[in-house]
Amino acid sequence: MKFPRDFRWGVATASYQIEGAAQEDGRGESIWDRFSRTPGKVLHGHTGDVACDHYHRYKEDVALMAELGVDSYRFSIAWPRIYPAGKGELNPKGLDFYKRLVDELLQRGIEPMATLYHWDLPQVLEDKGGWLNRDTAYYFRDYAVTMFEELGDTVKLWITLNEPWCSAYLGYGNGVHAPGKSDLNWYLQAAHILLLAHGLALQAYRELNLPGEIGITLNLSPQYPASPSREDGEACRRADGFLNRWFLDPLFAGFYPQDMPEFLTAVAPHIQPGDFDLISAPQDFLGINYYSRGIIKAAGKDGYEALPPAGPVTHMGWEVYPEGLYDLLLRVHRDYGPIPLYITENGAAYPDQLMEGRVADPERTAYLREHFAQAARALEAGVPLKGYYVWSFLDNFEWAFGYERRFGIVYVDFQTQARIIKDSGRWYQSFLKDLARG
Numbered sequence: 001m002k003f004p005r006d007f008r009w010g011v012a013t014a015s016y017q018i019e020g021a022a023q024e025d026g027r028g029e030s031i032w033d034r035f036s037r038t039p040g041k042v043l044h045g046h047t048g049d050v051a052c053d054h055y056h057r058y059k060e061d062v063a064l065m066a067e068l069g070v071d072s073y074r075f076s077i078a079w080p081r082i083y084p085a086g087k088g089e090l091n092p093k094g095l096d097f098y099k100r101l102v103d104e105l106l107q108r109g110i111e112p113m114a115t116l117y118h119w120d121l122p123q124v125l126e127d128k129g130g131w132l133n134r135d136t137a138y139y140f141r142d143y144a145v146t147m148f149e150e151l152g153d154t155v156k157l158w159i160t161l162n163e164p165w166c167s168a169y170l171g172y173g174n175g176v177h178a179p180g181k182s183d184l185n186w187y188l189q190a191a192h193i194l195l196l197a198h199g200l201a202l203q204a205y206r207e208l209n210l211p212g213e214i215g216i217t218l219n220l221s222p223q224y225p226a227s228p229s230r231e232d233g234e235a236c237r238r239a240d241g242f243l244n245r246w247f248l249d250p251l252f253a254g255f256y257p258q259d260m261p262e263f264l265t266a267v268a269p270h271i272q273p274g275d276f277d278l279i280s281a282p283q284d285f286l287g288i289n290y291y292s293r294g295i296i297k298a299a300g301k302d303g304y305e306a307l308p309p310a311g312p313v314t315h316m317g318w319e320v321y322p323e324g325l326y327d328l329l330l331r332v333h334r335d336y337g338p339i340p341l342y343i344t345e346n347g348a349a350y351p352d353q354l355m356e357g358r359v360a361d362p363e364r365t366a367y368l369r370e371h372f373a374q375a376a377r378a379l380e381a382g383v384p385l386k387g388y389y390v391w392s393f394l395d396n397f398e399w400a401f402g403y404e405r406r407f408g409i410v411y412v413d414f415q416t417q418a419r420i421i422k423d424s425g426r427w428y429q430s431f432l433k434d435l436a437r438g
């Protein structure tokens with residue numbers, strides 16, 4: 001496997017999934033605090049109240065990253081720590097946490113990559129309609145400007161939104177994630193306002209003339225037809241339109257996919273003049289989160305469904321399909337590039353067990369090694385891939401699955417908060433050492 005010298009290797013996390021300290025230092029309530037307290041929404045009623053207690057243990061955690069030998073750390077900022085009421089009065093203690101975190105990273109020579117929105121919307125904004133309310137996009141812009149002004153000279157890599165498909169569809173379309181609303185029209189409305197929020201933050205970042213780069217992160221999943229039939233081919237194209245093109249097209253071409261008429265009709269009332277100019281303004285890079293693929297067959301009239309996984313699966317039930325990463329990178333580069341790409345998340349959940357101080361997770365090591373190899377193949381084929389962040393640094397709160405899906409390369413004992421580097425983490429460490437030695 002060959003990677004360029006300046007390739008960035010990292011680990012990734014998100015605020016609600018690791019920080020804990022949910023009621024501390026003036027943090028406001030987020031939609032995930034509320035949702036996780038709603039009976040039946042999160043497995044075992046788990047919440048992010050304590051999580052990995054990273055808010056208090058960030059120094060120890062940054063030391064662990066340094067021990068792994070990563071170049072970069074992708075984290076997210078909790079909007080309700082900065083603006084507990086979503087807007088208006090700034091909470092200096094919340095801001096101070098991220099300043100201390102960034103300082104600690106820089107002291108250890110680890111480059112910060114900050115995501116501004118990784119799903120923890122201030123609850124007070126949800127009470128005003130959340131991502132169904134256009135004002136939320138403008139409040140997001142204002143919060144982003146604060147972060148750019150406060151951290152823009154030290155943080156050089158910014159991500160506006162993480163996986164807006166998840167925020168919009170799982171949050172407002174099927175209700176599996178916070179805030180738990182379910183209506184297909186709401187999905188499309190929320191998706192549009194999220195894209196607008198991205199565009200507004202991007203515009204504000206450009207106006208500040210800061211010495212860094214900014215992009216968005218999408219969860220993308222290549223879809224394959226179940227057979228060469230025309231029906232399956234068209235079904236596959238619809239699945240791709242729903243998951244991938246509905247976000248890629250507006251960001252890179254400035255309009256929604258024209259082959260999805262019922263979606264276009266539903267979103268039309270929410271589009272205002274100028275929206276697409278903001279949404280499709282040039283970004284510095286695109287972040288891609290890749291976990292798995294879909295195999296799609298036609299079902300019913302104009303419908304489609306995914307076949308069961310064709311190979312081994314992770315604890316999430318997602319098929320392990322490393323070639324999908326290669327196919328995806330080449331496709332995004334061909335259809336939407338050229339633009340620098342980052343893999344901002346890739347990794348796997350397995351039911352790990354701590355035994356005699358050790359976590360043997362050969363499946364995760366194999367998963368990472370095989371996906372790294374596909375990234376190297378894509379680089380060789382000319383894809384401008386700039387970095388790779390493993391999801392996740394730590395076992396953490398995996399949303400609707402609570403603490404029951406372990407994605408970490410570092411094991412967390414949630415009783416004691418002990419961190420134990422898994423075998424996969426040791427493997428990543430030695431992989432990085434070998435790269436450094438050339």
Ligand code: JJW
Nearest residue numbers: 014163166170174176219289291345391398
């Ligand atoms: C889809 C649920 C059917 C996270 C999904 C549920 C049922 C359509 C991992 N990425 O924890 C996708 N993750 O925070 C961001 N990625 O459907 C980071 N995608 O609906 C990780 C969950 C996910 C999902 C979870």
